[in-house]
Amino acid sequence: MKFAPAGADHVRNSRLRSVRQRRNRRTTSTIGENERGPDVACKAFGYCERGVTMSAIAKGAAVPCRSITTEEVDHFHEFGWAKLQRFVDWAYVGILLQIARERMGDDADSNEGKSSGTGTSYFNALFTGGLAHPELRRLIEQVGKNAKVLMRRRSGIGVRYYNDLFVPKLPSSKTSKHGGNGPTAFHQDFMNFGVDRTGGMTWWLPLEAYGPDAGTMCFVSKSHRMGVLGDFRTYGAGDVFDVYPELRDLEVTAPMTYELGDVSVHSHLTIHGAGANITDKPRWAYMLLTQPADACWNGAPSPNFDSSDMKPWQLLDGERFPMIG
Numbered sequence: 001m002k003f004a005p006a007g008a009d010h011v012r013n014s015r016l017r018s019v020r021q022r023r024n025r026r027t028t029s030t031i032g033e034n035e036r037g038p039d040v041a042c043k044a045f046g047y048c049e050r051g052v053t054m055s056a057i058a059k060g061a062a063v064p065c066r067s068i069t070t071e072e073v074d075h076f077h078e079f080g081w082a083k084l085q086r087f088v089d090w091a092y093v094g095i096l097l098q099i100a101r102e103r104m105g106d107d108a109d110s111n112e113g114k115s116s117g118t119g120t121s122y123f124n125a126l127f128t129g130g131l132a133h134p135e136l137r138r139l140i141e142q143v144g145k146n147a148k149v150l151m152r153r154r155s156g157i158g159v160r161y162y163n164d165l166f167v168p169k170l171p172s173s174k175t176s177k178h179g180g181n182g183p184t185a186f187h188q189d190f191m192n193f194g195v196d197r198t199g200g201m202t203w204w205l206p207l208e209a210y211g212p213d214a215g216t217m218c219f220v221s222k223s224h225r226m227g228v229l230g231d232f233r234t235y236g237a238g239d240v241f242d243v244y245p246e247l248r249d250l251e252v253t254a255p256m257t258y259e260l261g262d263v264s265v266h267s268h269l270t271i272h273g274a275g276a277n278i279t280d281k282p283r284w285a286y287m288l289l290t291q292p293a294d295a296c297w298n299g300a301p302s303p304n305f306d307s308s309d310m311k312p313w314q315l316l317d318g319e320r321f322p323m324i325g
């Protein structure tokens with residue numbers, strides 16, 4: 001699927017330049033934490049300024065993604081992860097890729113900032129602010145409904161938005177401004193998120209078809225049953241297998257092959273990793289993270305949200321963490 005007509009690179013580049021210039025003119029306070037809400041975020045992320053994105057959206061499909069099946073739910077609970085084939089509509093995948101390129105450049109390395117708190121060699125992470133984008137929000141809410149089904153809480157507890165990010169992995173053969181051009185060491189996400197309970201999950205959407213050469217996800221099946229295994233920053237030069245060799249008794253999947261629209265979803269307790277991207281192009285991906293609706297802040301600072309006005313054990317709620325399922 002093509003979203004930029006042939007020969008339109010200069011148009012895209014000049015658009016990227018003008019978005020950058022506009023962003024440079026803003027002071028930090030104009031997009032600061034005091035100003036919240038979709039309109040402010042929409043301005044901050046520049047979505048309202050991008051007519052081309054909106055016209056691509058207008059051509060998009062009515063339903064961003066399909067519903068998860070019972071077999072997929074069972075697989076997720078058994079193994080801690082599931083691959084959902086043809087889950088997202090191709091038009092939406094294209095929209096995401098276009099937005100990602102506009103924000104990060106065609107090389108996925110031309111963004112001005114890097115979202116903190118992410119492994120520097122893993123990917124060049126940039127928070128997307130998707131709640132502020134009407135069409136992305138539709139995808140987020142549709143995924144949220146599926147996340148509730150997938151979480152399968154007997155009390156019927158729903159799901160909240162936690163974060164969404166672009167996570168391109170840059171080619172390992174090239175130098176990069178933002179890092180993000182190495183392998184993703186095997187790790188568990190849970191300790192990174194400042195929450196008091198499990199049920200969180202990451203929906204990982206590749207924005208093109210990719211195989212192992214691009215550095216795709218691998219999962220340690222059933223590792224979600226092994227409890228909390230520490231934060232990856234404490235492993236030094238090694239990974240979670242060095243600290244918990246018993247994980248070697250479990251099956252590690254081969255790196256996934258994703259066709260366009262395929263997605264994987266993993267529990268925040270599931271150990272996962274990815275190889276380096278040995279192709280000469282960025283491996284574009286988008287991640288949406290969800291949490292159970294009753295998740296509370298555990299009091300530990302998290303690089304994923306601003307807790308300066310929060311009290312330990314308060315519910316993660318409000319506009320920052322809206323219900324999506």
Ligand SMILES: O=C(O)CCC(=O)C(=O)O
Pocket residue numbers: 122123167169184189202204215273274285287
């Ligand atoms: O994109 C990757 O390589 C890894 C993603 C990841 O580590 C995560 O979903 O927590």
